[in-house]
Amino acid sequence: MAEPTVFRAEGIGKSYPGVRANDDVSFAVRPGEIHALLGENGAGKSTLVKMIYGLVRPDEGRMFLLDAPHAPHDPRAARAAGVAMVFQHFSLFDALTVAENIALGMENPPPRRELAARITQVSHDFGLPLNPARRIVTLSAGERQRVEIIRCLLQNPRLLIMDEPTSVLTPQEAELLFATLRKLAEAGTAILYISHKLEEIRAHCDRATILRHGRVVESCDPRAHSARDLAAMMVGGQMRQIDRSGRQAGEVLLEVRGLSMPAPDAEGTALKDIALTLRAGEILGIGGVAGNGQEELLAALSGEVASRPGTVTLVAADLSAKGPEPRRVAGLLAAPEDRLGHAAVPDFSLIENTLLTAGARKGLVRRGLIDHAAARDYALAVIRDFDVRTPGPHVAARALSGGNLQKFVIGREVMQSPRVLVVNQPTWGVDAGAAAAVRQSLLDLARRGAGVIVISQDLDELLELSDRFCALNEGRLSPPVPTEGLTLDRIGLMLGGAHGMEEARI
C-alpha cells in the first residue's frame, strides 16, 4: 500500500430489483482531502454513501476505514467507527434549541452547560458562528446546516460525508462552508463531498470520483479539467448546447404592482410590495434561497391565492381576484416546484394529471364533462414531445423518476402555448440531460413570443436562461438587472441573505 487512506472501497456492488445501483466501485479517500463524488441523479452516489454510513449493506466488495474492515450494520455502528454524515434534508426539531437538537443526536449527551460550551468551542474553532440557545425555527437554512455539521464534528469523525450541502446556501454562505471544510481537512478529517455542481467542485475539491450508471468512470483532479469536460464525463457524451438565439422583447404581457400578502402560515413568508413587468419573448430570472417567498410568489401568480385588485394584470386584464382556472383561460400558466403533490397528483395516471391544468385550453373538459380520449391523446403528445420515459400514459405519476415527471409537468404547461409561464425550480433534482431539455423548452417557448418567469435557486441556470435577473429575499423582490455581464459575486450581494456573515469575518 503506497499511501495511507482514511477510507477505501474495493469492488463495491449493490443491486435493487431492476437496477444495478453500484457496480464494482473502488476509490480511496486520503487524509486531509476534500474528495468529490460527482454524478448525475441516479448515478449511484446516494446508494454508495448510504453503504458507508450503514443505512444499506453492499452485495459485494469490501470497505476499509483506517485500514480496518468497515461493514457497519447501522448508522450507529458507522458513527462509532468514525463516519459522520450531513444529509441534504435536515432532521431538526423546529421548536427546540440548537443545543437540545444536538443533545438529541448524541449517544451520551454531556450536561447542558458543558455541551453549550463545547458547541461554542467547536463553532469558534471552525468558523461556524452559532448560538446554542437559539431555537431552530429562527435559523436560516445555512445556520441549520451548521447545526448539523457541528453535531457531526462533536463526534470527532475521521470521515465526514456531505450530501449536496450547498443546494440551500447563498454563494457567500457556500464560501463560508468551504472555508470550514478546508480547516477540517487540514486538521486531518477526510471529507467526502457529494454534488453535481461542477464549478464549486473545481474550486474546492482535491480529487473527484465520477460515477455514471453506478460505475466509476473517472478519478481525477477536478482542477485539471474544465467544467465542460467534467460534465461530459458525468453524462457520458457531449453536453447539449443551449440555444438562446432568436428572441426579442415585445409588448408588456404581465404586470405585477404592489403585491403584498401576509404569510400563509407560521413557516411561510410574507410577500412585500412586489413589482415586476414581463415582456413577450423575455425570460425573467428570480433567484434566492428557498423559503424567501418563492412558493408564495408562485401561488400569487398561479391564482392559488388571490390578491388585492390591480396587483396582477395580464395584458390589461386584472386577474388579481381570479382563481387558477380563469387565469389559465386568460393565458397565465404556472408549474410549482413540488412535482409530487402540487404540480401533479401522485396516485393519478399521467392521463388524469393532464386534467389538472390542461382541461380548458386543450378542450379536455367541455361543460364540465371529461373527454378521456382527448386527455389520453394530450398525455401521449406530452410524453412524445418531451421525451418522458414511461411505460405508458396509464402509469401513476409517482412511478416516474423526478426528471421524467418534471419533463411531463413542464411539457403539460408549455404545450398549452401559454402567454406567460411561471416556473419554480424547474430543474431541481433533475439529471443534467433532462435539465437541459427543460431549459431548452423554456427558451423555445420564449422565442415563440411567450413571457417566462423562472424562479430558481440554481444561479447557473438563471444566468444561462434569463435576460433580466431579480433577487427574492425575505419576501422582497429587488429591481431587475440585465443578466449580461452579471457576476456570481454581484448576485450573491443582491441575494443579501447571507446570515451571520459579519460574525463570520471576525
Place this chain on the structure above:
Amino acid sequence: MIQLVPRQSASNTWQIATPLLAVLATMITGGLLFAIMGHNPVAAIRTIFWDPLFGMASSYSRPQLLVKAAPLILIASGLAIGFRAGIWNIGAEGQYIMGAITGAAVALALYPLEAWWLFPAMVAAGLAGGWAWGMIPALLRNWFGASEILVSLMLVYVAQRIAAWMAFGPMRNPQGMGFPGSRNLQQYPSASNPELIAGTGAHWGVVAAAFAVLATWFLMSRHIRGFHVRAAGTAPRAARFAGVRPAVLVAFCLGLSGALAGAAGLFEVAGPAGQITDRIGVGYGFTAIIVAFLGRLHPVGILLAGLLLALTYIGGELAQLTMGLPAASVQVFQGMLLFFLLGFDLLTRYQIRRRITA
C-alpha cells in the same frame, strides 16, 4: 420475520378482494362468537345470510331487503363523495332525522290537502332539511376551522332531541289519543310513499337510491368536479393548484351528503316508518358509513355493500326471532365487518414479505 413493504400503487386485485375477505372473516369470527354463546354457528350464519333470501319466511323478508338497502345506499352514495375528498361527514344520521322532520312537516302542515305536488314538495323539503343540517358543520369548518367530524356527529344528538320534541310536541297527532308520534303518513294518500310494485318493497326511495348510484358514478368518473373531489382527497395542494377552492368543496360535499341523507329520511318517514316518532333514527346514517367503505367508495360497490348490510339487518332480526340471538349481535356483526375491512385494507397499500434475518 414478517415485513410490510409499501406498494408503488394500490393493488387493484386487493381493492376488490379485501371486502370479500372482510365478509368471510366476519362470518368466521361471528360464527365463533355464536358458538361461544352456545348456538350452532353454521345455523346462525345461515339464518343471517341465507334464510332472508331463500328460507321459509323469505316472501316476507325479501322485500325488506330493498326497503332497508335503499336508505343505506342513498346515504352512502353521498358520504362516499365526501370521504373521497377527505371530508368526513359522520353525522348522516342527524341529517336523515332532520330530512324526515322537515319533509313530514310539509305534509302535516297541509293535512288534509290532497294534491299531486304534495309528495314532490315533501321530497324537496327533505333534501333541504338534510342539506341545511349538513351545512352547519360545513360553515363552522370554513369559518372557524372546527372539525366537521365532531360537529356533524354532535348534531346527530341534537337532531334526536328535536325529533323527540316534535313527536311529543308540535307534531303530535291531535287524534292520537295522547300517544307520542305524528299522524301516520301512510294513511295520507298524497303524502305517502307506497310500495310501487307489490311484493318487491320498492318505493320511491329505492328509485332515488338507484338514481343516486348512477348519478354519483357519472359525477366521479365523467365530470371534472368528481375529478377535483378525488384530487383533493389524495393531494390537496394539487387540487388547489388545479383551481379547487377548499371551502367550496367542503360545502359541496357536506351539503350533498346531507341532502341525500335528508331525502332518505323523508322516504322512510313517508313510507315504511309512516310517522315522526322519537325513534325515527334507526341507525341507517351510521351503518351507511360502513356501506361506503365496504363498497370502496365506489357507486357499484356501495350498491352491493348496501344490499349486504341490509341483509345483516334482516337476517339479524330473523336470528333474534328464531334462534333467540341477542339484538346487539347485528351491531357486533356490522362493527366486525368494518373492523376487518380496515384491517385487510393494509394489503392494498402494502405487501407482506418475509425477510430472512441473518
